Amino acid sequence: MSAHGLDRREFLGVLGGGIVVFVSLGPSSLDGQQPRLRYPEDLNAYLRIDEKGRVWIFSGKIEMGQGVMTSQAQMAAEELGVPLSSIEMVLGDTDQCPWDMGTFGSMTTRMFGPALRAAAAEGRAVLTGLASKKLGVSPDALVVENGVVYVRADRSKKVSYAQLAQGKKISRLVDGKAVLRATRDFTVMGQSPKRMDARAKVTGHAEYAGDVRLPGMLYARILRPRAHGATLTSVDVSAARALPGVTVVQQDDLVAVLHADPEAAGRALMDIKAEWQTPPAAVDQDSIFDYLVQRAPAPAVRLMKGDPTAARAAAARVFESTYRSGYRAHAPMEPHTAVAEMKDGRMTVWASTQTPFPARDAIARALGLPATDVRVITPFVGGGFGGKSSGRQALEAARLARITGKPVQVAWTRGEEFFYDAFDPASEVKLASAVDASGRIVLWDYQVYCAGDRGTELFYDIPSAAIRTYGSWGGGAGANGHLFAVGAWRAPGANTNVFAAESQVDIMAAAAGIDPLEFRLRNTSDARMRRVLQAAAGAFGWKAAPGPSGAGRGVACGIDAGSYVALMAEVAVDRKTGHVQVKRVVAAQDMGTIVNPDGARMQMEGCVTMGLGYVFSEEVRFHGGEILDRNFGTYHLPRFSWVPRIETVLVKNDEVAPQGGGEPTIVPMGAVVANAIFDATGARLYRLPMTPERVLAALPPKA
């Protein structure tokens, strides 16, 4: 047994015959995921070629819509030389898959991808070696196509992977030195096959955690506080206990009712009488910003170059702005759900989670079980966006399954989902900047509270700059003064930071009387950024004019997860109602080598569409620890009528390994719309979301 899972021998015992290839690239390859933890396993990725020639890929990553089931299969198929249809994916099962910190940060393709490709490339080398012996020619004389190894000079001499794997039980731990296929030779990567999960999802057969059905399973409903910070002063479960078929659990902080019928469990919960003591509310969604700034921890200096003090003193005019973003909910369509079963001393939990391995470890710790006695299986996840990283519901289900001795489902209601969501934190940016007479930015003094440094990376050539971050986006309830948990929300912190930075750049461009695209190009020598800006301009048909031009178009750009992105948008502003309609968005992205172009476009379109929510409506209202928005009736997600014409431009860059694709396009959404509203009306918005009321308030009085 290794510290965190089954060892390799045990894996092989489970797997049966065939050829198994492990790859160990060392801990460094996963450093980007979690610097606090030493990588605990001796393998990063592995795959198995079974005796029928099927290729099994085991990955700790999970599929929550981002399309990695398909893109990982493509990477493996490419390197192995097999058709995509011969790949079987096993995702997010802690018994079967190599350890993984979690699926977040647009890291599947850039961090796990290289390990997977290396394993597959080694697999091809192993199989070619076996074929060489079998066919009696040197490996150099062989060629692999669709899972068959041919003698190049005489294609009648051949042997299939299935034949090679027949009767074998070979495991190879390799060092990741096999040569990866060159981009120009790609036949599976760089293509856009249909999603491998599509058929299951259109037929209703795709299994999510809440769809798991076990004999004798009970549905649990848990007593919840009215507000964060509230304490339970009295509870009376006698009425609930008297109901037929109801099991009541009371253990420490956990009060729950369980029933074989989910609705009966829900009714039983209503019969629990509970009194709570709620601390007085000190703050709400409007007063939170000053509250957080006052409680901010000391800053971390992320950048200090040149002499910002001198630059400020020398500037003819300093632009000082404060930008604010409210709390945002993840609101995945599938609320947190888990099913747990204790059987033969082992706990198995099916959970909607982005972090199956940390969830397993948390369950083991809480239940006092060795990690090897806990298995977390991740079925399809119905959206995550960073919000399914805590695993609280999995822990609740596991506790209840152990207490009752029965399989238990915990499925949060939408209200519970809003209550326990780790929101994208309310955050504030204070920015001072200056521009010289030639239109060059000479000062950048950037201070951000509660959003961290993602999205603050400076790609403009500014001689004097300071970047300071006060706290970051993460932490449990109470972190950095927040009254409830906050956490990663699609491109954490970057939406706030890029909104501020790219609005500020626009302000300076307008003050300098320079077209905002020209202003950006004048101030950056970063070749990748210039390329995406120019690509967006070409597709958009950008006509140079200083803002506000009245046309209602905007530009904004950013770097995220190793990818460069430039957006251009066209808006129409209703001056009577403050309603803004985005008519068109062009998104140009350089994400290095592209594994699946259509998959990349889907993510970019999703980013634009989801981004409209935080741009226009999404802000969690609260009164102290009481969350006021608990369903979609008041917390408004983007709808069909909001969606603009979206054009995506994939800027080719095969010089760079594949980079992140799930998040980058969302980060400039705030600024591109704010800049377009300014271009349309001359009104500058400093707070997200840009609700109709805030747009109206910002509009200049009619002449």
Add this chain to the structure above:
Amino acid sequence: MSAIAFRLNGRPVTVEAGGGRMLLWVLRTDFSLTGSKYGCGSSLCGACTVVVDGEAVRSCELPLESVQGKDVTTIEGLEHGGRLHPLQQAFIDHGALQCGYCTPGMLMSAYALLKKRPGLGREAIAQAMEDHLCRCGAHGRILDAIAEVSAKGGRP
């Protein structure tokens, strides 16, 4: 207890049930038809949409008694003999889904919509689908998929 009889995906079924049960939970619990999803419990998101006598309805707030004698179609009933409905195929072809959780509801609404109003254009489809939520942002492709089927007349 009373017996509620209805047709479910073409087959007659009977449920012995006390009052106060909603169709969604009967489908998911009694019939293990888990394609219809819980998303909000308040008819706000559309993930639980099924078709009752040709109308798309939100099953999370639909009392079981109200389907007595009616014809209920769920996502599991859209496919016939392993052959996908054109809408299902169009969703695959257009990549009109990501996490897939809203997909069954979207499909059932689109199915009822095109049966009632064949040939509907993209704009009108968008209006009709307005109260369906998708968090992944697949909206544009969902409309493309439905509009394509609508233009072809709904059936192959």
